[in-house]
Amino acid sequence: MRRASRRTQSASNMAYGHCLEPDWLPHVEGIIDVVSDGNCGYRCVAFGLGLADVDGWRNVRRRMYDEIIGYEDLWREVLGSSFETVKNAVHCPENQVGASFKEWLTLPDMGLLVSTAFNVILVNLSHGSASTFLPLRSAPPSSSLLTDLSLQ
Secondary structure, three states: OEEEEOOOOOOOOOOOHHHOOOOOHHHOOOEEOOOOOOOHHHHHHHHHOOOOOOOHHHHHHHHHHHHHHHOHHHHHHHHHHHHHHHHHHHOOOOOOOOOOHHHOOOOOOOHHHHHHHHOOEEEEEOOOOEEEEOOOOOOOOOOOEEEEEOOO
16 A cells, blocks of 8 residues: 555645655555644554544554553563653543644654554655654564655
8 A cells, every 4th residue: 555645635636746756656646635633644544544534543543552551561662761752642532633742643753653553564755764664563464565655
């Protein structure tokens, strides 16, 4: 699955294609628009995973939170001094709608957590760098590529 995540109008809208590196364009299936309420990163992940319903972003945050709490010793070792920050960022109270800056999904900080929580390979391409995240606790299925082309 290849998706370019950007705040545009729809999954088929390529109006923002000029923001992408020219070499990337042949590999982009679409550009999506997500609500910019602070949960936009989680919404992009939800879309890439096929969970783009109304609460898809909330389900992504919950699953990431369950992962970090369920394997706390592992994540404390992996994240070190960032553990509490990441744990607090993905925690999502039931009635929460928006997210503050401290709760944003940030890459590369949370890439490994996304990859492990959903057992996918996450590729993050930005203008300055590229990162690939593999699940920590299991081998991902061969068809589990989730690509995020960050345009920030």
